[in-house]
Amino acid sequence: MIDAATTAPRQQGLPLALLLTGLSKTFGGHRALDEVTLEVAQGEVHGLLGQNGSGKSTLIKVLAGFHAPDPGGKLTVCGADVSLPLASGAFRQHRISFVHQHLGLIPALTVLENMLIGKLAQSRSFAINWRRERQEVARRFETYGVPLDPDATLADLSPVQRALLAIMRATEEMQGGGGSGNGLLVLDEPTPFLPRRDVDQLFGVVRTVVAGGASVIFVSHDVDEVLEITDRATVLRDGRVAGRLVTARSSKQDFIEAIVGRRLAFAERPCAPTIEAPTRLVVSDLTGGTVDRFGLQASQGEVVGLTGLIGSGYDEIPYLLYGARPARGLLRLRDDTLDLAGLSPGEAMRRGIVLIPGDRANAGAIGALPVADNVTMPVLATRFRRWMLDRGGMLRTAHELGQRFDVRPPNPLLPISALSGGNQQKVLLAKWLQQSPRLVLLDEPTQGVDIGARQTVFRHISHAAAAGATVLCASSDYEQLASICSRVLIFSGGRVVASLTGPEITKEAIAERSLGGQAALGGAAA
Amino acid sequence: MSNTAKTQTTPGKPISSRTKVMITRRAEQFGLIVVWFVMIGIFGYLQPDTFLTWANLSTILGSQAVLVVVTLGLLIPLTANDFDLSIAYTMTLSSMLIAVLNVNQGVAIGWAIAAAAIAGLVIGLVNGLLITIFRIHSLIVTLGVGTFLHGLTLWLSDSMTISGISPALINAVIVQRLFGIPLEFYYAIGIALIIWYVLEYTAIGRRILFVGRGREVARLSGINTDRVRIGCLMASGFLGALAGVLYTGTQGAADPVSGVSYQLPAFAAAFLGSTCIVPGRFNPWGTTVAVYFLVTGITGLVFLGVSSFIQEMFYGGALVIAVTLSQLVRGRQEQQF
Numbered sequence: 001m002i003d004a005a006t007t008a009p010r011q012q013g014l015p016l017a018l019l020l021t022g023l024s025k026t027f028g029g030h031r032a033l034d035e036v037t038l039e040v041a042q043g044e045v046h047g048l049l050g051q052n053g054s055g056k057s058t059l060i061k062v063l064a065g066f067h068a069p070d071p072g073g074k075l076t077v078c079g080a081d082v083s084l085p086l087a088s089g090a091f092r093q094h095r096i097s098f099v100h101q102h103l104g105l106i107p108a109l110t111v112l113e114n115m116l117i118g119k120l121a122q123s124r125s126f127a128i129n130w131r132r133e134r135q136e137v138a139r140r141f142e143t144y145g146v147p148l149d150p151d152a153t154l155a156d157l158s159p160v161q162r163a164l165l166a167i168m169r170a171t172e173e174m175q176g177g178g179g180s181g182n183g184l185l186v187l188d189e190p191t192p193f194l195p196r197r198d199v200d201q202l203f204g205v206v207r208t209v210v211a212g213g214a215s216v217i218f219v220s221h222d223v224d225e226v227l228e229i230t231d232r233a234t235v236l237r238d239g240r241v242a243g244r245l246v247t248a249r250s251s252k253q254d255f256i257e258a259i260v261g262r263r264l265a266f267a268e269r270p271c272a273p274t275i276e277a278p279t280r281l282v283v284s285d286l287t288g289g290t291v292d293r294f295g296l297q298a299s300q301g302e303v304v305g306l307t308g309l310i311g312s313g314y315d316e317i318p319y320l321l322y323g324a325r326p327a328r329g330l331l332r333l334r335d336d337t338l339d340l341a342g343l344s345p346g347e348a349m350r351r352g353i354v355l356i357p358g359d360r361a362n363a364g365a366i367g368a369l370p371v372a373d374n375v376t377m378p379v380l381a382t383r384f385r386r387w388m389l390d391r392g393g394m395l396r397t398a399h400e401l402g403q404r405f406d407v408r409p410p411n412p413l414l415p416i417s418a419l420s421g422g423n424q425q426k427v428l429l430a431k432w433l434q435q436s437p438r439l440v441l442l443d444e445p446t447q448g449v450d451i452g453a454r455q456t457v458f459r460h461i462s463h464a465a466a467a468g469a470t471v472l473c474a475s476s477d478y479e480q481l482a483s484i485c486s487r488v489l490i491f492s493g494g495r496v497v498a499s500l501t502g503p504e505i506t507k508e509a510i511a512e513r514s515l516g517g518q519a520a521l522g523g524a525a526a
Numbered sequence: 527m528s529n530t531a532k533t534q535t536t537p538g539k540p541i542s543s544r545t546k547v548m549i550t551r552r553a554e555q556f557g558l559i560v561v562w563f564v565m566i567g568i569f570g571y572l573q574p575d576t577f578l579t580w581a582n583l584s585t586i587l588g589s590q591a592v593l594v595v596v597t598l599g600l601l602i603p604l605t606a607n608d609f610d611l612s613i614a615y616t617m618t619l620s621s622m623l624i625a626v627l628n629v630n631q632g633v634a635i636g637w638a639i640a641a642a643a644i645a646g647l648v649i650g651l652v653n654g655l656l657i658t659i660f661r662i663h664s665l666i667v668t669l670g671v672g673t674f675l676h677g678l679t680l681w682l683s684d685s686m687t688i689s690g691i692s693p694a695l696i697n698a699v700i701v702q703r704l705f706g707i708p709l710e711f712y713y714a715i716g717i718a719l720i721i722w723y724v725l726e727y728t729a730i731g732r733r734i735l736f737v738g739r740g741r742e743v744a745r746l747s748g749i750n751t752d753r754v755r756i757g758c759l760m761a762s763g764f765l766g767a768l769a770g771v772l773y774t775g776t777q778g779a780a781d782p783v784s785g786v787s788y789q790l791p792a793f794a795a796a797f798l799g800s801t802c803i804v805p806g807r808f809n810p811w812g813t814t815v816a817v818y819f820l821v822t823g824i825t826g827l828v829f830l831g832v833s834s835f836i837q838e839m840f841y842g843g844a845l846v847i848a849v850t851l852s853q854l855v856r857g858r859q860e861q862q863f
Contacts, residue, residue, distance in 0.1 A: 324746055349748035357746055366740035368806075377736060377747045380729040388727045431747075 015079030017042045017184050017215035018096075023073035023084075025058050032058040033069070034239040042078075042182055045206060045216045047226040047233030047247070049259055054450075055239040056219055060188055064098055065090050078181030095183040097170040099190055103162055105154055111165055112137055112150040118173045140168060144208050160198030163190050167205055174214065182213035189219050197309070203229050223255045235259055259451060280334050281439060281470045288327030288340075289316040292494040298472075298487075301465045305481035306474040307510060308491030315358070315474045318441035322355040323348045333439055333470075349378060352438035356428050358447055358474075360421070364428050367417030371407070372398035374416050375431045401430040406456050422453025429460050440464050442473040446480055458484050478510040551805075558802040558812070562819045569826035577829050580706060588700060588708030590821045592617075592773045595714050597792040597799070597817055598721055599765030601808045604796055605725065606758040607738035608657065608664035612672030613766040613792065616649050618785035619679045620770025624695075625688035625780035635692040642767045649675065650763025654756030664759075679782045689779035699775025710772050717765065718810040725810070734758060735807075791841045795820055798848035820844055 018040040025033040033055045040046040050056040061067045068085035075082045077094045091097070105114050112130075115137050120128070137150045146164050154162065167190070174183035187206070191199050206216055206229060220226050226233055227247060235243040235258040243258035279297050286294040290313030298304050306314040320327035323343030331338045336351050345355070357363035365374050376394045398412035405426040407419070416424055425445065433440070445461065446454045461484055465471050475481055481488050482505050490498040490513045498513040570578030596613055603610045620642035627638035649671065656667045700708045725731035736744040737754045745751045769788075774780050798820070799813030800806065820841065827836045 322746070344748075344750070345746055346748035346750055355746055359742075362740075363742045363746055366736060366743050368739055369735070373732065373736075377732075377744075377749075380732055389729060389732065391727075 014042045015181075016040060016076065017044070017078060017181060018217075019074075019076040020059075020063075021074045023059070023062065023075075024070040025055075025062060025067055026070055031239050033062075036236065036239070036241055038234050038241075040184065040215050040217060041231075042215055043210050043213050044232065045210055045218055045230045047230035048217055048219045048236070049223070049226060049233055049255065050236035050242075054236040054242075054259075056236050057188075058239075059236070060098070060186060060217075060219060062086070063091060063096065063186065064088070077184075092173065095174050095181055096186065097174040097183070098186045098188060099163075099166045099170045101189045103166040103190075105162055105166060107154050109154060110150070111148055111152050111154065111157070114154055114165060115150070115169050115172065118169060119176070140172060144168065144171070144205050146205060158198075160201060163198075163202055164205060166190070167202070167209075171209055171214070182215070184215045184217065185209055186217045187219065191220065191222065191225060199225060223252050223259070226255065227252060256451070282330075282332040283321065284330045284332075286317070286320060286327060286329035286331075286340065288320045288325060288329075289313060290494040291316055291320060291327075294329075294494075294496065296472075296489070298470045300468050300470060302487065303461065303465050303471040303473060303485045305485035305488035305505075305510075306472060306491065307476060307478065307481055307488060308497075312491040313494040314489075314491035315443060315476075318355050318443045318472060318474050319357075321348075321439075321472070322353060322441055324355065352435075353441065354378075354432040354435075354437040354439070355441040356432050356443065356445060358444035360424055360428070360448070365416045365424055368415055370413050371402065371416050371419070371427055372412035375401055375412070375427055375434075377431060379435065397434075401434055402427075405430040405460060420450070420453075421448040422450045422456075425449050425457060426453060426460075429457065433460060433464050436467055437464070437469050440469045440471045442471065442475070444475055444477070445473060446475075446477060454480070478507040481505070481510055482507045554801070554805040555803055558798070558815055558819055562815065562822060565819070565822055565826065569822070569829065573826075573829050577826060582825075584703075584707045586818070586821055586825055587711045588703075589776060590817060591708070591710040591714040592769050592776060593788055593791055593795070593821070594814055594817045595717055595765055595769040595772060596788050597795045597813050598714070598717055598810055599762040599769065600792050600796050601721065601799070601810060601813055602734070602761045602765075603664070603755075603758040604808045605738050606734045606755055607741070608755055608758060609668060610653065610759060610762040610766075611665065611668040611789070612649065612653060612675060613668075613762055613769075614786050614789035615672040615675040615679070616646055616763055616766030617770040617773060617788065618780075618782060619649075619675050619682075620646055620767035621774045621780040621785060622679045622683050622688070622770075622782055624771065624774050625691060626682055628692055628695075629688050629690045635695050639695075639771050642770055643764060646763040646765070646767025646770075647760050648763070649766075650760035651756065653763065654759040657759070658752040658755055668759075676786065683780070683782045685782055687779055687781040691774055691778050691780070695771070695775045696778050699772055710776065713772065715814070717768070718814050721810040790845060791817075791820060794841050794845035794848055798844060798851070801848065801851040816848070 016039050018038065020036065020038040023033055023036045023038075024031065036055065036059060038046075038048070038059065048056050048059070058067060062069050062073075062084075063086070065086035065088040073084050075084050075086075077096070082094060104117075106117070112134055116128075116133060134150050141148050141150070146168055148157075148161060148165060148168070154165075157165065167185070167187070170185055171183075174185055191202065203225075206218070210216055218226065218230055227250075230247045233245045233247060233250075233255070234241060235245065235255070237259065243254075245254060245258065278299060280300040281296070281298040283294060283296040292313075294317065296304070306317050308314040316325065319325045320329075320340065321331060323340065323345050327340040327343075329340045331340055331343075333351060333353065338348075338351060348355075361367065372395050375398045380389075395412055399410070401407075402410050402412055407423050407426045407430070409419075416427060419427065425448075429445075440461070442461070446457050449457060458480075461471055461473070473481065473485065485505060486502065488500045488505050488510055489496045490500070490510065500509055500513065566578070576582065596617060599613050600610055623642045623645055624635070624638045627633040627641060628635050633641075653664070653668055653671055656662060656671070657664050699710045699713075702709050704712060725734065733744070733749050733754055736747070736749060737751050741751055744754075770785070773785060795816040796808060796813055799811075799816035800808045801812070802815060803809050803812035824837050824840050827840070828834060
C-alpha cells in the first residue's frame, strides 16, 4: 500500500545511519518479528509505531543487545556491517544510544552525577575533575537550549526536565562512543507521561539533535506526536512491517490504518449527556496532596473526565476518594455519607467504590500470580465455601470474566505478566467491574494499552456507566477523554479551572483549556 | 498447589513441548525428594549398620521436629515478604521461661507453656507494630528485637542451663512414640498440615500471598496489609514459642544459647523448601522435606566420621544454594528484600 513511499531520506548520497534487513525473532514458537526491515537515514527522525505486541519493543531490544535475533538478519550501521547478535551494551561502540521510558536516572543524585553515570562506568581514569565535568555539562545544556542546573538534585526536577536530562545524557554517550557516523538516538516512548507543552520542549531538543546530523528513532503510541516530529515512519503489525510512511505525505488516518490494519470508526460519543438523571455522587471540600477544596456533583451513569497538566492534581483525585492517600472532605454516594479522613480502601470497596490504578506493574496487578488469583482478589471472602476456598469456582469465574472482557490468551492460569498491557488492563477491569460498583475511579485507564484493546476498555467503561455507576476518569489523554466523557473538568494548581460539557468536549478544547489555565495563573503571578 | 501444576495444560501447543514442560515441572517439584532418597541410599550403603537403622531414622525424624516447627514459623512472614530474625531467640526465651516457671517457681507445666505461648504472641505483636507503624524494614526490627530477647534470656537464666523439667512434658514430646517415632514429629507434621491448609485453601492464606507479592496491589484491593503483616509475625512468634516447648521437652532442660543455632538452618530450609513441591513459593511440605534433607546430609556425614564443623558449612552452603535455586525457579525476578 504505502510501501512505495520509501524514498526521500533527508540527506541522499550518505550511507544509511541504520539498516536492518530480514530480522526475525522467535520466542518458543511465537514469531515476534518476521523478516523486518528498518532503514534510518542520517539526519532523520524516524518513527517506529505499532500496537502492543506488534514487535516494536522486541526490535528495540535486539538493537540494545538484550535479545539475540534468529539467524539471517543483517545490520549495517553507517555503511559498516555489524554482526548480529549484538552483545549487551555493544551499541555504544556504534554510536547508538537509548532513552527508555524509565529513563534510567537515580533520584537521590544530582543532575551532574546522573549525566556522568555512563561515563564513570567506562572511565579508566582514577580521579574525577568535578569542575571540568560541570563546565562541560553546562556547556552541553546551553548548546541544546536545555534549562537545567547541573547541581540540582534529581528529586527536585519536573518529569520533563528528567526526560531532557536523560536525552542529554544519551546524546553525550552517542557522541562519545567509538565508531563512525553522526550517531543514532533511540527514544523509546519518552512522552506518555508528559503534557503537551513539555512535549514541545522535548521535540525542540530532538530537532537540535538531528540538525547536528545525528538520527533519531522515535518509538511512540501517539500518532499526533509522530506526525509532528518524524520525517518517515515504519509501522509494525504482528511482527511484520505493515507500512513505511513519509510523514509529510500521510494523514493520521493512514497511520491508524497501518497500525490497526482496518479503518477504525472513531468511537462514537456516549449517549446523550444524562444530566437529567438524579444526582448520586456529591464530593465536597476534598483536600489532600495538591488538591484544594474540590467539589463535584455527578449523576448516575455519568462519565466525568479529570485532566490538566502534570502536577495540577487531577490524577490524585481517584486515590484521595478511595482512601488510598490521606485526604479530608466528604463523599456522598447515594444514601451513604463517608468522611474521607477515616476512609480506608477496604471500607471504600465495601461501599461500592473501586479504583483502577494507573501504575499497573506496582499497584494494579501482581505479575507473578495467575490471572485467576488477580481477578478474584477483591471477592475472596465470597469464595470461601465449606472449609475450603472454592478453587474450581474461582477458575470458572475467571474464565467467564476473561471471555466477557475479551482477555487473550483465554487461560486464567497464566501469570498476568505474560499478558500484553492491553490484556492486563482488561483483567483489571474485570477484577473491579465484576461486582457492579457504584463509583468507578480510573487513573489513566488506557496507558500502555494498544488501540484495539483501547476500544474494549472504552466499551466496558460505558457498560459500567450504563449499569448505573458514576465514573471518574483521570487522564492526560485528551482524545480518550473526548471520546468517553460527558463532562471534563480541567485542573490547575489543585483546583478546577474549567469545565467542558457535551459537544464542547474536543481534544483541542481540552488541550487549550489545560494550557490556558496554566497561562492565566502564570499571568496572575507575574 | 493445583495452580502451578496445571499451568501447562494450555490447549494448542504441540504435545512434545507440553510433555517437556511437564517433565521439567515435575523434576522441579520432586527433585529434592529424589535427591534426598538417593542420599539416604548412599549413606545406607556406606554405613548399613548404623545409618540405615530404624532407631537412627526415627531419632532424626523426632529430634529435628523442633527445627521443622521453627522453619514453618518462619515461612508465614516470609510469604508476606517479611523476615523474622527473632524466631530462634523467641524459641530460646520460651524454653527458658518454661524452665524458670516450672523448675524455679514451681508453676504447673501447663501454665508455664501457656505463658510461653503468650510471650511468643506478644513478641510477634511488638515486631509487627514496630514494622508497620514506623515503616522500618522487618530485617532490622527483628534483628534488634531478637538480640534484645537473647539478652533477656541470659538475664532470666543467669546464663545457666536449667534442668529438671516436668516429666509430663518430656513424655508427651519425646518419650512416647507412635510407630517408633517420638510424638513431636507428629506435632510438627500437624502444624505443617494446618499451615498448608491455611495458606492454600483459605482467603486469609491468599491475602498473605497477595501482601507478599504485591503489597500496593493488595492495599488497593481493600486488604488491610498492616493487619496481615502483624498477624503473620504473631504467628511466627507463636510457632517460635511452640518450638521452644518442644525443645524443652526434647532436652528435658532449657539452655540459654544453643537455640540460637537454629536460626540459619531454618532460613536455609525455608528457601530450599521454596524450590520444591510448589516451586517458587514458600510452602510447608517443601519446607519439611528441606529440613529432613539437610539433617540427613549432616547426620550421614557425621556418621562417616567428618567432624561436626561440617554442620556450619553444610547449612551455610545450603542457604546460598537454596536461594540461588529459588531465584532460578522464580525466573530471576528481583528479590524484594
